[in-house]
Structures are given as structure tokens and as C-alpha cells.
Amino acid sequence: MARAKKIGPAKIVPEAEALKQAVRVLGKGQPVAIPTETVYGLAADATDGEAVARIYETKGRPAFNPLIIHVASPEMAEELAHFDEVSRHLAFAFWPGPLTMVLPAKKGSPVSALATAGLETVAIRLPRGFARDLIAAFGKPIAAPSANSSGRISPTTAEAVAADLGDRIPLIVDGGPARVGVESTILSLDGRDIRLLRPGGLTVEDIRAAIGVAPSMPGAPGGKVEAPGQLASHYAPAARMRLDAASVRPGEALLGFGPRRARGVKAAKAVLNLSQKGDLREAAKNLFAHLAALDAERPDRIVVEPVPEHGLGLAINDRLRRAAAPRP
Numbered sequence: 001m002a003r004a005k006k007i008g009p010a011k012i013v014p015e016a017e018a019l020k021q022a023v024r025v026l027g028k029g030q031p032v033a034i035p036t037e038t039v040y041g042l043a044a045d046a047t048d049g050e051a052v053a054r055i056y057e058t059k060g061r062p063a064f065n066p067l068i069i070h071v072a073s074p075e076m077a078e079e080l081a082h083f084d085e086v087s088r089h090l091a092f093a094f095w096p097g098p099l100t101m102v103l104p105a106k107k108g109s110p111v112s113a114l115a116t117a118g119l120e121t122v123a124i125r126l127p128r129g130f131a132r133d134l135i136a137a138f139g140k141p142i143a144a145p146s147a148n149s150s151g152r153i154s155p156t157t158a159e160a161v162a163a164d165l166g167d168r169i170p171l172i173v174d175g176g177p178a179r180v181g182v183e184s185t186i187l188s189l190d191g192r193d194i195r196l197l198r199p200g201g202l203t204v205e206d207i208r209a210a211i212g213v214a215p216s217m218p219g220a221p222g223g224k225v226e227a228p229g230q231l232a233s234h235y236a237p238a239a240r241m242r243l244d245a246a247s248v249r250p251g252e253a254l255l256g257f258g259p260r261r262a263r264g265v266k267a268a269k270a271v272l273n274l275s276q277k278g279d280l281r282e283a284a285k286n287l288f289a290h291l292a293a294l295d296a297e298r299p300d301r302i303v304v305e306p307v308p309e310h311g312l313g314l315a316i317n318d319r320l321r322r323a324a325a326p327r328p
């Protein structure tokens with residue numbers, strides 16, 4: 001795909017001062033990087049096909065991979081998709097928050113077909129904080145993938161966005177480090193099944209507590225890929241990775257979890273801990289920034305200690321497995 005013409009370097013503006021400027025940039029059909037509670041997003045007017053095309057161009061993202069449509073209210077969401085009892089209940093329980101629901105799209109929805117990749121479903125999320133305020137002020141839904149070049153690590157700070165896309169976009173809104181640190185949980189609800197398409201910042205345990213059943217997990221390792229963006233190799237650092245490591249060799253960098261270190265840690269090229277006290281929330285928040293920081297040391301490999309497979313550990317392990325998957 002052709003590279004976007006040079007419209008940067010981006011101005012980085014603190015969120016407290018950025019609302020009007022961000023509305024203006026969106027109104028011109030240009031993308032703006034914004035903080036959300038999960039990761040930073042690259043936002044554009046979801047109803048403007050050209051604006052959406054600029055997102056794909058800026059990220060180098062394949063156009064068959066649809067975008068999440070972000071809304072400011074449940075009312076705005078209902079204009080775009082058919083909700084049923086369960087999806088309404090989930091929206092009530094978890095919005096604003098790190099939940100995306102893939103629902104049947106409404107006929108006559110103003111969302112550009114490019115944003116949904118021509119599918120009959122639409123992925124919708126109501127984010128917290130600046131993102132929600134921006135959409136309310138703009139008055140239209142925005143399409144927003146994570147604000148990174150396609151296939152790279154999702155950014156959790158404005159600086160990380162600037163390092164990757166800074167010369168391709170006009171404005172980055174700085175809201176500080178993202179509070180959740182991994183992308184939203186994606187559920188598909190078609191009126192029959194509730195399926196987990198991507199584990200994320202909302203835990204399966206919380207979903208189960210709210211609706212009485214756990215979603216089925218077609219996206220689990222070995223399962224069928226349903227979200228077109230869930231390609232096996234994704235979130236890739238430059239370094240190769242080794243997971244579930246009990247030891248580390250000289251020249252390798254160690255990404256730890258919990259109080260006890262892998263063998264050989266003294267000889268490691270660099271060491272960072274996702275959470276010294278073994279807290280999965282803290283680990284999720286640190287995940288992408290720590291991966292990027294270790295990668296910057298140019299180690300032979302990034303080796304990762306085991307992370308438990310429950311709660312936010314599902315999302316963390318999902319991202320780690322993708323980062324470690326064979327590259328295309």
C-alpha cells in the first residue's frame with residue numbers, strides 16, 4: 001500500500017487542551033492519535049470513507065481488516081447495530097470500558113463500508129475518558145485501530161505513537177500512560193452464540209459474572225481465526241521471543257513476572273519485570289512498553305517467564321504468543 005504523504009511531524013498536545021484541535025483535525029478528514037483506557041488509537045471520522053482510507057494508509061493495514069467503531073453513548077451505538085437483551089446488558093455493565101461487541105450492522109448505518117471491510121457486522125466500543133469526550137464533541141462515531149504501524153506493538157504512551165507514526169499524522173493527543181495497557185476484549189454476539197474473538201482488558205471471569213455464561217473461545221490456540229485482524233504473527237518486536245522460560249542465556253533479555261527470577265538472570269542483557277508482586281493488572285499495563293524497551297536493547301532474544309492463564313493473563317499470553325509466532 002502507498003505510504004501516506006508527509007503531513008507530520010505531529011504536534012503532541014496534552015489532553016486537557018486538545019479537544020477543539022482534535023475535533024478540527026477530524027473535521028478535515030484527517031487522522032488523530034488519541035488516548036483510550038486500553039491503548040492509543042488512530043482515530044478518524046467513521047462516516048467518511050476518505051478519512052477511513054487514511055487510517056489504513058497511515059498504518060499500512062490491509063483493507064480486509066475491519067476497524068472498531070467508537071461511540072460516545074449507547075444511543076449512538078444503537079444507530080449502528082442491532083442489540084439484543086444480552087448485548088444491551090453487557091453494554092450497561094461494561095461501557096464505557098474495554099469491551100468491543102461485534103453485532104449485526106443496521107441497514108442505513110452511516111459508517112463507511114471501508115471501515116467495516118464490507119462485512120454485515122460491525123465492531124462497536126464505548127471508550128472511557130478523552131476518547132469518549134472527543135466523540136461526543138465531534139458528534140459522529142470514529143473508527144480507531146491501535147495507533148501503530150500494522151503488525152507492530154500497540155502504543156500505550158504518546159511518545160510510543162510519535163516514535164512510530166509521528167511523521168505521518170498531524171496531531172497526537174497525550175493522555176499519559178494507558179490505564180489498562182492491552183486492547184479491548186472482543187465478543188461476537190449474533191443472537192445465538194457469544195464468542196470471544198480476542199481476549200483483552202475485560203476478563204472472561206467478569207463477563208461470566210455479568211451474564212451467567214462464559215463466552216466460547218474460538219480464538220483459543222489451534223482454534224479458527226474469526227476476527228480478520230487476529231493473524232498469528234502480530235504485535236511483533238524486532239527480536240525473536242521465547243515464552244514460558246525457566247532460564248535466560250547471556251545476550252538475551254528477560255521479561256519477568258512475579259517475585260522469582262529465571263535462572264541465569266545475572267548474565268541477561270537486560271531485565272524488566274511486568275509485575276514484581278505478580279499482579280496481572282499491573283502486568284497488562286506494562287506489557288507493550290516493557291516489550292518495546294527490551295527490544296530497543298537489541299538482545300539476541302526476548303525470553304519471557306510464565307504468566308498465569310486466567311484473568312488478564314489470557315490477554316497478556318495471547319499478545320505474547322502472537323509476538324513469538326513465526327513471522328510471515
Ligand code: TXA
Nearest residue numbers: 038041066067121122123145146183184227228229230
Ligand atoms: O482497545 C482497542 O480495541 C483499541 C482501541 C484503540 O480502541 N483498538 C484496537 O483496534 O485494538 P484494532 O484495529 O487494532 O483491532 C480491532 C480488531 C481486529 O482484529 C479486527 O479484525 C477486529 O477487531 N474486527 C473489527 N471489526 C470486526 C468485525 N465486524 N468482525 C470481526 N472482527 C472485527
Ligand code: MG
Nearest residue numbers: 145146147154
Ligand atoms: Mg492493533
